[in-house]
Amino acid sequence: MKVTIIDYGAGNVPSVERALERLGAESERTSSPEDISRAQALLLPGVGHYSALARALDEQNLRAPLVEALRRGVPFLGICLGLQVLFESSAESPEMHGLSLLAGKVCALPSNVKLPHMGWNQIAMNRESQLLAGIDPSVYFYFAHSYAAPDSNGSTSATCFHGTSFAAVVEERNIYGVQFHPEKSGEAGSRLLHNFLRLAA
Amino acid sequence: MSLAHRIIPCLDTDGTRVVKGVNFVGLRDAGDPRALAARYNKEGADELVVLDIAASRDRRPTFLETIRRVAAELSIPLTAGGGIQTLEDGRAVVRAGADKVTVNTAAVARPELISELSREFGAQAVVLAIDAKRNGRHWDVMVRGGRESASRDVVEWAREGVSLGAGEILLTSVDRDGTQIGFDTELTREISEAVTVPVIASGGAKLPKHFVDIFKEGAADAALAASIFHDGVQPIRALKEFLFKNGVEVRWPC
Numbered sequence: 001m002k003v004t005i006i007d008y009g010a011g012n013v014p015s016v017e018r019a020l021e022r023l024g025a026e027s028e029r030t031s032s033p034e035d036i037s038r039a040q041a042l043l044l045p046g047v048g049h050y051s052a053l054a055r056a057l058d059e060q061n062l063r064a065p066l067v068e069a070l071r072r073g074v075p076f077l078g079i080c081l082g083l084q085v086l087f088e089s090s091a092e093s094p095e096m097h098g099l100s101l102l103a104g105k106v107c108a109l110p111s112n113v114k115l116p117h118m119g120w121n122q123i124a125m126n127r128e129s130q131l132l133a134g135i136d137p138s139v140y141f142y143f144a145h146s147y148a149a150p151d152s153n154g155s156t157s158a159t160c161f162h163g164t165s166f167a168a169v170v171e172e173r174n175i176y177g178v179q180f181h182p183e184k185s186g187e188a189g190s191r192l193l194h195n196f197l198r199l200a201a
Numbered sequence: 202m203s204l205a206h207r208i209i210p211c212l213d214t215d216g217t218r219v220v221k222g223v224n225f226v227g228l229r230d231a232g233d234p235r236a237l238a239a240r241y242n243k244e245g246a247d248e249l250v251v252l253d254i255a256a257s258r259d260r261r262p263t264f265l266e267t268i269r270r271v272a273a274e275l276s277i278p279l280t281a282g283g284g285i286q287t288l289e290d291g292r293a294v295v296r297a298g299a300d301k302v303t304v305n306t307a308a309v310a311r312p313e314l315i316s317e318l319s320r321e322f323g324a325q326a327v328v329l330a331i332d333a334k335r336n337g338r339h340w341d342v343m344v345r346g347g348r349e350s351a352s353r354d355v356v357e358w359a360r361e362g363v364s365l366g367a368g369e370i371l372l373t374s375v376d377r378d379g380t381q382i383g384f385d386t387e388l389t390r391e392i393s394e395a396v397t398v399p400v401i402a403s404g405g406a407k408l409p410k411h412f413v414d415i416f417k418e419g420a421a422d423a424a425l426a427a428s429i430f431h432d433g434v435q436p437i438r439a440l441k442e443f444l445f446k447n448g449v450e451v452r453w454p455c
Contacts, residue, residue, distance in 0.1 A: 011295050011322060019276065047300075048323035114399050114422065116325040116368050120205040120247055120452040140205055140452040142278060144300075144325040162204060184278045184300065186242075 004039035008056035019183040041200035046081025054096035075200035083177030113163035129157040139188040141180035207247035207423035239274040256284025272298025305330040306344040319366025329367035334375040377405025389419035409443040
């Protein structure tokens with residue numbers, strides 16, 4: 001099985017590639033709609049501004065093939081912005097549309113804490129999680145973001161707290177998303193990526 | 202459950218090799234950046250910073266190669282900088298594998314550089330490095346490797362940098378740098394309370410107690426040090442265990 005990494009120009013693509021390579025997984029990066037339609041497993045990394053990702057999906061005609069592949073059941077992992085774009089929209093650029101595969105809107109984290117939420121934090125598991133299987137509940141993951149998806153969503157399997165509680169891990173059938181960066185989260189992140197590869201195989 | 206305080210080793214390089222010196226002068230060789238990066242990644246460092254302190258334009262390609270070699274060893278975030286003058290310099294560093302870019306002297310001369318980088322990569326990728334030197338009851342912003350005063354107040358510059366789009370402040374006490382008498386907790390607290398973004402404290406660390414003090418008294422979000430880690434004077438794992446036992450939230454065991 002090969003993982004197709006959607007490359008819209010996000011800075012964290014090389015580190016995602018390296019993390020997959022260390023796990024012995026084959027990957028290709030693409031920005032072509034045809035490759036997305038053909039993919040066996042999809043990974044959408046993201047970092048930076050929401051509008052850059054939402055705009056790239058439209059300008060490069062990736063939105064339709066991506067939604068179609070996810071509806072068809074192709075295993076998908078969204079990282080950081082790649083999780084946020086699964087929802088309807090984001091307060092970071094309210095005029096743009098998300099993929100609306102999950103209900104709810106991405107909001108700014110509250111201003112009574114330091115932003116960006118940057119560094120290593122723990123998560124609280126809400127329910128059984130396939131992505132987090134075998135991972136010690138006390139481990140830390142690396143976060144770097146100022147906006148977050150609501151934890152009230154039925155697909156949230158783990159939450160994190162920084163000024164407010166938000167979705168750290170979402171799982172809905174074949175659709176997985178993590179707000180933190182597994183490719184930057186040492187052993188724990190590597191284990192999570194390993195779990196995704198196993199689920200996708 | 203809350204955000205852990207970060208321990209960040211810093212590799213000061215001449216572009217190729219890790220070097221060390223006191224108060225920014227008297228440099229000597231301290232090792233291979235890739236080997237040190239691999240060691241810190243394994244020992245539980247929370248991030249890594251790699252700087253080109255020579256920052257000469259003609260040796261830039263060598264430094265970019267160093268970033269690539271270091272990034273290949275890491276499963277933790279990497280910050281790189283030194284001599285970043287333009288958006289294009291920042292792009293080159295990110296393309297080479299850095300997650301964040303630090304700007305210093307060039308941002309003082311042309312603050313829009315911060316906005317340009319922030320618009321392209323997001324605030325979380327832009328670290329404003331400030332070298333601070335005490336001047337009476339204030340601190341002056343120092344530039345050109347801490348040698349020259351920019352005649353600006355550190356608190357005011359930190360606030361401006363954040364409003365322009367910096368997502369983090371790397372605050373170095375020029376007075377303490379290399380002295381090993383402890384971080385400047387007063388300076389760090391003042392800046393940490395003045396800005397809304399995380400602050401990384403740097404300069405003066407030696408003992409584990411210095412790290413407890415900078416987190417508890419100095420309100421730092423992260424602490425950076427170089428030679429005490431390179432020389433093995435202070436193993437990272439033991440430092441984090443000490444912090445944990447002293448009630449500082451850290452990623453431990455790691």
